[in-house]
Amino acid sequence: MLFPFLIIACLTLASAAVAMMLRNLIHSALLLVLSWAGIAAFYLWAGAEFIAFAQILVYVGAISMVVLFAVLLTRPSRDVDLPLPAPTVLRIASGLMAAAMVASVLLTAVLATRITGGRSHAPNLTVKDLGALLAGPHAASLLVVGVILTVALLGAIIIAAPAPAERPEDQP
Secondary structure, eight states: OHHHHHHHHHHHHHHHHHHHHOSOHHHHHHHHHHHHHHHHHHHHHHTOHHHHHHHIIIIIIIIHHHHHHHHHHHOOOTTOOOOOOOOOHHHHHHHHHHHHHHHHHHHHHHHHSOOOTTOOOSOOOOHHHHHHHHHTTTHHHHHHHHHHHHHHHHHHHHHHSOOOOOOGGGOO
8 A cells, every 4th residue: 555655756756856957948847747647646546536636637737738838938939048057056055945944844744743543534525515615605715716817827928928019100
């Protein structure tokens, strides 16, 4: 039972680590899709089928497409290849310090968690109950999240759109 978890964890972490190290943004975005699929596989392994489906639908489907469109729409032409500066000691130290802080928070949370010996304290919700909650008391928050995602997508399209060419008849 532990072996599938280790395979999923290794593939997810490896794809995320390689995505961080690559310089090609498209390859990094595709590797992030693989790591998000690994997280969905973890949810599926843990028995949370609905959350795994939502992970595939939202992150692997929607968010990855938005990231790929943003990268493709904002890429400079291949004729102009600007040299990237080499990482400085300050940037490397800042990155390592941020990673250490995140790792310490995660490690503290893991060590503070009491293992219950296989008994789950998760609420017993069905997909129907979850749908009723999202359509009932949490409908406003669901709509707000939808509006925020729509505004973010429209903003990315506006930022990525080329400036309109000036027509001679528009000039005074």
